[in-house]
Amino acid sequence: MAPGRDSRGILPLIFAAMTGAAVGVGLFTFGYGRGHAYLSDDPAACTQCHIMQDPYDSWLKSSHHAHATCNDCHLPKSFGGKWLAKADNGFFHSWAFTFQDFHEPIQIKKRNLRILQANCVACHQTMVQQMPREGLTGEALSCFHCHQSVGHGARTAGMPRRFPPIPKGAEP
């Protein structure tokens, strides 16, 4: 992860607090971009932003499209946490999208990785109970170190996990 990526989430927050106009624009995008879709669990909601199209397409090709939706993996299970994360991501995605100021390809942030890991474990507790986890040695093995493509299918056989557009003729 590039240094400073995590802090990117905070800087705009401060900035936003100071510039109501910008907040207004963000909220406009949130509304016009059907931000309410964010509040639903329907994966199609995420594709309101074309930028979420590739993750969506690759999710359709993943082993989990029948088992888990975006929110099952990307939002915390706890009620409060869920809405907090929705506000956080919802707002910043709108912000980033409006001002087109984000790294492409999109890279998940550390705090969101922690949410992900917790969700994997929540569903797969039984399977991973013997894997020493936090508390034993203080750190967990990241599930994505090995299971990179569970949520987002590989592009063609052998391709790493990311979400490039799938060129016609190269489909698996």
Add this chain to the structure above:
Amino acid sequence: NITERRWEARHPFVRLAEVDERTIDPAVWGRNWPHQYDSYLRTVDYERTRYGGSDAVPKQKLDADPWLRLMWAGFAFSLDYREARGHAYMLADQDHTERVLQRPQPGACLHCHSSILPAYRHAGDGDVMAGFRLVNQMTWNEARQMTDDQGEPLVTHPIACVDCHDPQTMSLRVTRPGFIVGIRALAESDEPLPHLPSVERWRRGDRREPYDANRDASRHEMRSMACAQCHVEYYFTPEGDPRGRNQLVFPWHHGLKAESQEAYYDEIGFSDWKHAITGAGVIKVQHPEFEMWSQGIHARAGVSCADCHMPYERIGAMKVSSHHVRSPLLNAAQACQVCHNVPEAELLARAHTIQDRTRDLAERAAAALVDMLSAVKTAQDAGVDAAALAAPLQLQRRAQWRLDWVYSENSHGFHAAQESARLLGEAIDYARRGEALARQALAPGQPPRRLEPPPMPSATPDAKAPPGPSAARD
């Protein structure tokens, strides 16, 4: 902003201008596909990487690596050999190279340096393949100055849209006779080609029709084959060849590997020239990017040239292939991070590790080659019997072939890291074996006299280096 994006997503392009086979000028195509045209124009830009990229005044490699003048002694490449740069310059750079200015070159060169199809069609009266054979045999100047019946010049542009795209469907295609004939021969060889599934499929078929990339290859394979029209090793047939003289041939009859190509040249007894120092019959390797890529893990994993050199870039809601073909290391976010989820600095470090190792071993191989040439020359000067030196000359051919294969391949080992190192290891072996034999032919205690690279009086000084095409942006 968001409104505009939604609109773009629904309307990818409008045909404002009609384009057909005769539309060479990319500006006309650019009216329909302005984004691709914009990035196509950016191939005039320059920016260096550790080993690649490009400069405004392309670096003279003969000065950076003076041993090249010994390896290529007596051949045109020892006059002028520079870093490649963007596609926009391909025709201009050929106009200016001392290799063309000082040595006679055939029309065959233009196959890969211009949007040449109108010239082929004109010379062949509509038959591209016949025209290709005729243009190959012309002198370079004749070919470069060809005009149509109205006296309009026929060789006008560097590579253009029509060379890679079908003007009706915009799908990728190959147009170059050298490739069309070459890939047929390759398909008929028996080297395994797991990275070209359509060839493997054709081989299992009835083989009544020869392999035809435009019919058989998948779109994904075309994303590499489009480049394999030019980024490949080639040779010109010598006087007396049944196919005629100066015909451009890709030596793929036994396969793409360095050893397979060498076997072909050995079989037909071909040498590009007699080495000016030793007299050995040697071969020049030119840019075997497609062949080297074929030996690497990326090809094996289905990663094409366009994936790295023409990555998608987002323009609003659309994704377009960047037609600013260049070093992917200038652009690792789009070129690599779509697949490798690691920071850009880490990706560069990985690529540089591979390139540094290649560079290191290539220098070792170069030292071995120079030592060998020195020993052979000293022995020849001392009057050692030619028969005693026949073996070293044969070893020189083997050594140069391998070192040149890696050196003239433009990725500095990246396209196939282990294969590059393997070939350099072999180059070292052959060169040092030649040296050992030549040294033994010398009297004990008479060390070989070290050859020094000759000066380069005739080469273009940097200040006069090939300028950019003045009209590139009009």
Add this chain to the structure above:
Amino acid sequence: NITERRWEARHPFVRLAEVDERTIDPAVWGRNWPHQYDSYLRTVDYERTRYGGSDAVPKQKLDADPWLRLMWAGFAFSLDYREARGHAYMLADQDHTERVLQRPQPGACLHCHSSILPAYRHAGDGDVMAGFRLVNQMTWNEARQMTDDQGEPLVTHPIACVDCHDPQTMSLRVTRPGFIVGIRALAESDEPLPHLPSVERWRRGDRREPYDANRDASRHEMRSMACAQCHVEYYFTPEGDPRGRNQLVFPWHHGLKAESQEAYYDEIGFSDWKHAITGAGVIKVQHPEFEMWSQGIHARAGVSCADCHMPYERIGAMKVSSHHVRSPLLNAAQACQVCHNVPEAELLARAHTIQDRTRDLAERAAAALVDMLSAVKTAQDAGVDAAALAAPLQLQRRAQWRLDWVYSENSHGFHAAQESARLLGEAIDYARRGEALARQALAPGQPPRRLEPPPMPSATPDAKAPPGPSAARD
């Protein structure tokens, strides 16, 4: 069945038996962790791969590659050198090798071939590090037969649970003094170690406490460091070393790379032995798996030894780390496919491509080495002045070091494909340079007499090869 699964789910493990530092016998641990114990026991199994895996009667490499007997002429390895096999055999195989039977060996060997901590603690009166130094200096037999105060043998098992796990928390740990001291020296060196972030972190810190893997390393790094306790190059200090004789040392003072280790040996003027044919002072390389892996792309990408050699396997509703440590190519589905989403046959083909190229180049390097030894020996026999042959002997040291580094590394190039080829390329260079010099010392027309590998009268015939440990399953 389903009830059983549920039970497992609620009780990942129950401590049925108390285990502590003194519990060597894995069977006792097995009561708490039966799945891990079951797979641990399977290390007695054998199955070959193209280049690795293991046999019931381990293959004699000196017969498969007879040039080894020339490379190691005069050293114990030229008596008996076999394929590695499962962890269950490590102690038994040492009991049977002709290297131990025919040559005096020190107690230091047992550091990596047994669950040795009780012996160290006993010898050092509780101080493991002191005990380590004492046991190192014993003869192999003395050390092997050590007993405690009750006369119970102290060296009883091959590697056991306690060697890698803390009995209280079950977390991974390192226990081996050779590694603990070695990694400290490595941390203090300045070779970049991007694949060991905890070392880089320690370097940026105040450095008051020496680097301690058990304190500083991440759990992920421990998944490789546990193996780096043994799968590394080592040497025994010679007579007169200030640290005492026959002390086991990992030569990591300048880094892990072949060149860095060589620099250390050169600096301290170390040779394992004088070569029996030429008299050169040469070094033996043993299994530098950790070091080679460190140069490869997998290490760089954070892939650990355990990821490939101890992949998770499903047992009912749980998954556990396979303690059947073995070739991942026997098990590519679990070992590779979680990360590489391609068919098993394709994965094997990719690994084999790397290994075939390595093999090919290693054979070329071996031929170069034999040619060199032949030329030097012929020159010596012809009475050539020793001064004229000093340079070839130094080149022999360099060449053998590199060839042995790759050959004795057990992945046949897989752990670092390009680095293996680079080292072999260098080995060829040094060997052939030595040959060239030696040939020139010979009279012209007097070819070197080709050395043939000596016969192996003393080595164990296959029928008498080391059997499995009879009591492996009790």
